[in-house]
Amino acid sequence: MKxxxxxxxxxxxxxxxxxxxxxxxxxxxYRGPLAIQAAKKVFHxxxxxxxxxxxxxxxxxxxxxxxxxxxxxxxxCIVDLVDxxxxxxxxxxxxxxxxxxxxxxxxxxxDSGKLRYAFKLExxxxxxxxxxxxxxxxxxxxxxxxxxxxxx
Numbered sequence: 001m002k003x004x005x006x007x008x009x010x011x012x013x014x015x016x017x018x019x020x021x022x023x024x025x026x027x028x029x030y031r032g033p034l035a036i037q038a039a040k041k042v043f044h045x046x047x048x049x050x051x052x053x054x055x056x057x058x059x060x061x062x063x064x065x066x067x068x069x070x071x072x073x074x075x076x077c078i079v080d081l082v083d084x085x086x087x088x089x090x091x092x093x094x095x096x097x098x099x100x101x102x103x104x105x106x107x108x109x110x111d112s113g114k115l116r117y118a119f120k121l122e123x124x125x126x127x128x129x130x131x132x133x134x135x136x137x138x139x140x141x142x143x144x145x146x147x148x149x150x151x152x
Contacts, residue, residue: 003035003144005137008070009056011104014125015077016063019102021094021118025109028119030141034081035148037137040073055057055101074132075148083120088116128135 004022006014013019014036048056057067088107094100109116128131135144 001035001144001146001149002141003037005037005039007039007041008069009060011036011076012065013102014096017124017135019100020121021103023103023118025112025114025116027117034079034143035075036077037075037135038071038136046126071132072135077127080123081119082122084117087116087118
């Protein structure tokens with residue numbers, strides 16, 4: 001099964017249904033089930049702009065997940081990756097929506113200058129907290145045991 005590693009709070013935001021799009025500076029033809037793994041990097045205010053950090057913290061709290069309950073190094077959910085589109089094609093539809101908060105939907109990546117793409121994620125299956133398997137993450141798509149799909 002394919003997996004994608006994300007920093008918190010983005011991984012749990014997908015699991016809670018708050019983040020239906022994942023943005024990257026690369027496209028994919030892959031469609032199908034995808035395990036979302038929370039990277040081991042701890043969500044900390046020093047790594048984000050203060051206003052964004054504060055807002056993310058509030059949105060998670062409103063969804064019932066305070067910061068101290070975030071998991072790291074575990075698969076938090078299984079989703080279906082159903083589409084991949086250039087960010088510029090969905091910017092107008094997302095402007096001002098709650099979903100826009102959770103991604104960088106700019107046309108080009110600020111660091112690399114590459115086009116940005118949005119992966120449409122549907123059919124979210126949140127793995128119960130005590131059953132989340134520990135998996136080592138990697139960059140890009142990586143393979144995890146197919147048994148992980150049993151949680152989804």
